[in-house]
Amino acid sequence: xxxxxxxxxxxxxxxxxxxxxxxxxxxxxxxxxxxxxxxxxxxxxxxxxxxxxxxxxxxxxxxxxxxxxxxxxxxxxxxxxxxxxxxxxxxxxxxxxxxxxxxxxxxxxxxxxxxxxxxxxxxxxxxxxxxxxxxxxxxxxxxxxxxxxxxxxxxxxxxxxxxxxxxxxxxxxxxxxxxxxxxxxxxxxxxxxxxxxxxxxxxxxxxxxxxxxxxxxxxxxxxxxxxxxxxxxxxxxxxxxxxxxxxxxxxxxxxxxxxxxxxxxxxxxxxxxxxxxxxxxxxxxxxxxxxxxxxxxxxxxxxxxxxxxxxxxxxxxxxxxxxxxxxxxxxxxxxxxxxx
Numbered sequence: 577x578x579x580x581x582x583x584x585x586x587x588x589x590x591x592x593x594x595x596x597x598x599x600x601x602x603x604x605x606x607x608x609x610x611x612x613x614x615x616x617x618x619x620x621x622x623x624x625x626x627x628x629x630x631x632x633x634x635x636x637x638x639x640x641x642x643x644x645x646x647x648x649x650x651x652x653x654x655x656x657x658x659x660x661x662x663x664x665x666x667x668x669x670x671x672x673x674x675x676x677x678x679x680x681x682x683x684x685x686x687x688x689x690x691x692x693x694x695x696x697x698x699x700x701x702x703x704x705x706x707x708x709x710x711x712x713x714x715x716x717x718x719x720x721x722x723x724x725x726x727x728x729x730x731x732x733x734x735x736x737x738x739x740x741x742x743x744x745x746x747x748x749x750x751x752x753x754x755x756x757x758x759x760x761x762x763x764x765x766x767x768x769x770x771x772x773x774x775x776x777x778x779x780x781x782x783x784x785x786x787x788x789x790x791x792x793x794x795x796x797x798x799x800x801x802x803x804x805x806x807x808x809x810x811x812x813x814x815x816x817x818x819x820x821x822x823x824x825x826x827x828x829x830x831x832x833x834x835x836x837x838x839x840x841x842x843x844x845x846x847x848x849x850x851x852x853x854x855x856x857x858x859x860x861x862x863x864x865x866x867x868x869x870x871x872x873x874x875x876x877x878x879x880x881x882x883x884x885x886x887x888x889x890x891x892x893x894x895x896x897x898x899x900x901x902x903x904x905x906x907x908x909x910x911x912x913x914x915x916x
Contacts, residue, residue, distance in 0.1 A: 579659050583666070586689050587659070590652040596757075598801045603645050603758055604635065610801070611762040612642075615906070618877050620889070622896055625904045629763060632880040632911035639780060639910045640680035643755040647681050647743060651690050670694040670735040672721065672744045674828055675705040676913045681743075682714045694735040698722070708915040721831065756783040761801035764788060767808050768906035770899065772888030775816030775859050776829045780910070785814050785844065785853065792852040813854030817862045817891035826867050828884030866890040874909075885910040 579587065593600035593608060601610035613631050620626045634641035647669065657663045668691045671678060678695040685693055695714045697706060698721040710716055717735045726734070728742040754760075760783050763771060773781045791802055792809040819829050848855050867883040870890035874881050883890070888907045892899065899905070 579655060582689065583655055583658070587652060587655040589688060590648055590655075592649055592652065596799055596801055598761075598803075601758065602649075603642055605645060605648075610758065611765070612758065613762070615762075615766055618879070618907075620873060620892070620905075622901060623892075623899075623905060624902050626892075627766060627768065627904065627906050628879065629766070629906060629908045630879070630911075631759075631909055632885070634680075634911065636676075636680045636683055637880070637911045637914035638676050638680065638885065639756065639759060639908075640677045640913075641684070642759055643677060643779070644680040644684035646755050648684050648688055648690065651685075651688070666691055668692065668694055668715075668737055668740040669743045670696065670731050670737045670740055671742070672696045672726065672731060674698070674701065675709070675915070676828060678709055678714055679712070679913055679915060682709065682712050686713055694737050694740065696721075696731055696735050705915065712916050754783050754786075756780050757787060758801065760784045760787040761799065761803075763906065763908065764791070764809060764812075765801075765803045766906050767804045767904070768812060769854075769903035770813045770815065770856075770892070771906045771908065772815050772817060772892050773908045774826075774829060774884055774887040774910050775818040776831075776884065778816075780908075781814070781816040781859065785847070785857065788812065788814065789847050789852045809853065810851055811854055813856040815856065815888075815891060815895075816859035817887035818859055819862050819864070819867075819887075821864055824864060824867070824883075825871075826862075826883040826887055826890075828882075829887060860891055860895075862887060862891045862894055866894040869893050879909060880912055881909050882912040885912055 592602050598610045601608040603612050613633055615627055615629045618626050618628045631639040654666055673695050682693045692713045692715050695709055696717045699718040706716055719734055731742045731744055732738055732740055763784055775781050788809050791798055791806045798806055819826055824830050847853050848857055867890045870886045871883055874886050886909055
């Protein structure tokens with residue numbers, strides 16, 4: 577079915593300069609650059625070489641803006657599919673969200689005149705988050721997310737979207753979808769000894785480690801975005817910071833039934849065993865008192881963040897007695913959501 581005039585306009589407005597040319601970046605869409613966000617040195621007591629990758633400067637305040645852009649790019653492919661007759665109409669997307677992802681995606685969809693996002697929230701979510709999402713056009717649905725694990729089919733049913741696409745799992749978009757590939761290369765290019773990453777859904781950590789392993793394994797051909805020797809990746813330790821505390825202040829990191837988490841202890845141990853990444857790479861449970869300490873440090877040096885976003889610093893502080901104080905530490909600050 578041919579595109580109507582509105583759809584033609586949307587298709588032409590979505591500009592993707594390249595998939596992996598660092599000289600032709602694609603994000604942020606209004607001012608593409610690589611790297612897209614800054615990395616700068618910060619002062620942390622007891623350490624001499626700590627750096628912060630700051631995703632808080634993104635349009636809605638978190639790294640989820642990068643995922644939101646990838647959803648717009650996905651719609652570009654769907655528009656092309658409609659134009660060539662592969663599909664009859666544009667589907668709506670559904671997602672489980674605690675607020676950050678739904679906010680970023682809907683803001684991006686609104687910018688490009690795309691179908692509104694269907695967001696499935698836990699019924700206990702802060703009403704300010706719900707009202708803010710409704711204000712920008714999200715279609716809101718609520719359920720008790722603590723009861724059971726939800727499949728993609730469950731999510732579509734609960735959001736009244738039987739003909740749509742669930743994007744809670746990137747698998748719904750194909751097994752090779754990567755939301756954070758550009759960010760992963762920005763991180764690898766810092767050539768840090770230790771990289772501390774918040775671990776909620778696992779998408780960001782998984783993307784970083786997958787790309788690290790890919791580049792570490794490859795002897796001849798490397799992505800053009802990689803600016804450091806691939807051999808150096810083998811010495812980098814990738815540490816994910818999570819929590820199993822249902823009352824945690826780092827609420828974006830905890831879910832009693834977190835769907836589609838891809839982290840596989842055996843897989844990461846195998847990557848370590850094969851020497852592709854540093855031997856301390858793993859996902860670590862982070863104690864609540866260290867989230868509090870991380871927020872104190874962050875406030876003192878004017879970092880815009882929330883406990884979930886600065887979880888990497890919390891884990892570094894928790895492990896401080898066992899870490900070499902002069903090695904390069906890279907903290908990934910995923911930011912703090914800016915609600916409308």
